[in-house]
Amino acid sequence: MTAETLRQTRDAELERRKGIKNRIACCTVAGCESAGSGEVRAALEREAAAQGRAGEVEVRGTGCMGWCSRGPLVRCSSNDTIYAEVTPADAPALVSGDAGRFEGRALTTEHPFYAGQRRLILRNSGHADPERIADYIAQGGYQGLLKAVTAMTPPDIVAEVKRSRLRGRGGAGYPTGLKWELVARHPSTVSYVVCNADEGDPGAFMNRSVLEGDPHRVLEGMAIAGRAAGAEQGYIYARGESPLAIERIRTAIEQARREGLLGSRIFDSNFQFQIDLRIGAGAYVCGEETALIKSIEGKRGQPAPRPPYPPESGLWGHPTLINNVETFANIPAIIENGGDWFASIGTASSPGTKVFAVAGRVQRTGLVEVPIGTTLRTILSDICGGVPEGYEFKAAQTGGPAGGCIPAPFLDLPMDYDSLTRIGTMMGSGGLIVMDTSTCMVDVARFFMEFCMDESCGKCIPCRAGTVQMHSILERITRGEGSEADFWMLEELSALLREASLCGLGMAAPNPVLSTMRHFRGEYEAHVREHHCPAGHCPIHASEEVHS
């Protein structure tokens, strides 16, 4: 593909759309898919043909429109409205444009759920079909790559990314530009670009939704990274548990290859870049970059000590640029609009937007994209409608099993990397689980410790044996059989895991325990001293007997 053909493809698609009065986009991402969006789409297609409107009404799939708990969601372009909880029986009304039947189910862009969001990563959701490259191009896709290849040198690209001050969206928040520079400056002639799509935090589905809903955005970001880093080969490491994402990536790679947007002589230049897919076999630890590299190499997915870091020695010993799905998805817009534009969104230390997967006890659950630095209160109360009647907010868990909780007094905390770290949790990849007062925080800590114990690879002793011991102590406490000595032991083990574990999984495993002990120490003490669960969650039986 050349600059000219890219423009032609875009114009042709926009021209074609002019003849269509209503583009009905049906969410085809896992959440709505499981709520039956496939049948809705089929019914819409049948209905469009039956009403003889096949020419003026077009039915397409699209990416995640956010409010997953009210799926299947369908968007009509004629009135820019999203309809919720659509069933196949709604198809005739949607096709004919009769909005009467959607009382309470029609969501416009003024709805608080959408008005409070700023969508950069998810901007194509509701507008483009993830299975059609022409849709992505019509939305302005591959313009960033065009600019990067034809108008910029690799150092320019790195400088632009540095100027944007984008930080890694996988959780740690390492400055992306610095990482790119390390790989770009490395004298090795062979280097790789890897997209970490091994999203495994409980309750998190941001990356999966991006890959299912807008896969070309990620491919474009990776290709730009390849140009900047001098790499000719990229890998996407996806979870085997997300078959739909895998299918969409495969389709997108195939289309991009056919259009010459991947492969050799991209935009008539000497730049060549290939992307291959690698599928994980279900180990959470493979989201850790050194374990992920081992897994791509076909070895047992176990982490290796860092240094050397992957930008120095990664895949097969070559410098490797690893970023998260969402990080790559930010790149095309940064290149197209400039780093300064991106840096003006969000906060000074953490620019840009962040996609959160909101789950748990709130009115509206699903994907929410907001500028970084938005307060938790804004996200939960304004956008997500707050905790339902009859329940009381207790805490929100961020960062999955590596993170911690945010209790009610911190509701006005801006959600950015540094603020979250200060109160003992972390941004993480974007999982946000809302808990009400019926949740026992000791049991939450126990749950996450069980997760870490099951997912520990077993290589280093602190993590392999330490998580087992911490889990057994927490389990004892939830049974009302804990003792004062258990507090000391939990703290001692936490220190060991944090300081002595080989990789991030072990180092972060104590975080949920430390965080809940910091903010909800009273609950632990009630379990141990009074054999009583304040949340009324833990079944504590015959505790007197045990302690007699």
Add this chain to the structure above:
Amino acid sequence: MSVRTLEVDGKMITALEGQTIFSAAWDSGIHIPRLCHLGGLSDVGACRLCLVEIEGQKRLQPSCMTKVAEDMVVRTNTPALRAHRRLIVELLLAERNHVCSVCVLNGACELQDLAAQLGVDHVRLRPQYPKLEVDLSHDRFGLDHNRCILCTRCVRVCDEVEGAHTWDVAGRGKNSRVITDLGEPWGESASCTSCGKCVQVCPTGALFSKGKTVADMRKDRGFLRYIVTAREKKLWIA
């Protein structure tokens, strides 16, 4: 090869460029505890016992995998490190069924020695008492998972020195086990050459020679030094 000078535990020592902190310290008489490292095999940094503090670095580093640098200041034996090491040994002792009184290696076991050296006279953690197998299918050697600490020395010596790669690790986390071939009984392994190197490098009584009674076995590491240096010095070529 150039020489590096560094400070370890307040003592100035010299080391060769490219040498690890562990081996430089060892050469100067400073013995850092370890269980997974063994001279002559590659390093994996898994046991975390040889972690050291390096001035100017926030994180503890495994000395077996960290190269020396000029003017580096290393501390190998601070109270915090000793506390970590004791807890690691306690974790190991609670993880599987380490009963010295019935072990062939009683009195010559690296785990036992380390516990004594670090002052681990009791274990504050709950023992897990897992039900584990003993593989006695091999005609000369035995494998007792109850005593295995997953240091993977057997895996590495078999792969790197013997070249058979009979051993590997299956499962993950607390369910990790060393296996022969694809999990067949050791005696049925097609790749095992019965050389016994794995038995000799094993730090505990997990791998043992048959026919030994309690506290009857001693492990011979001399062969490894002989093989590795003989290869380097080309002793086999007449």
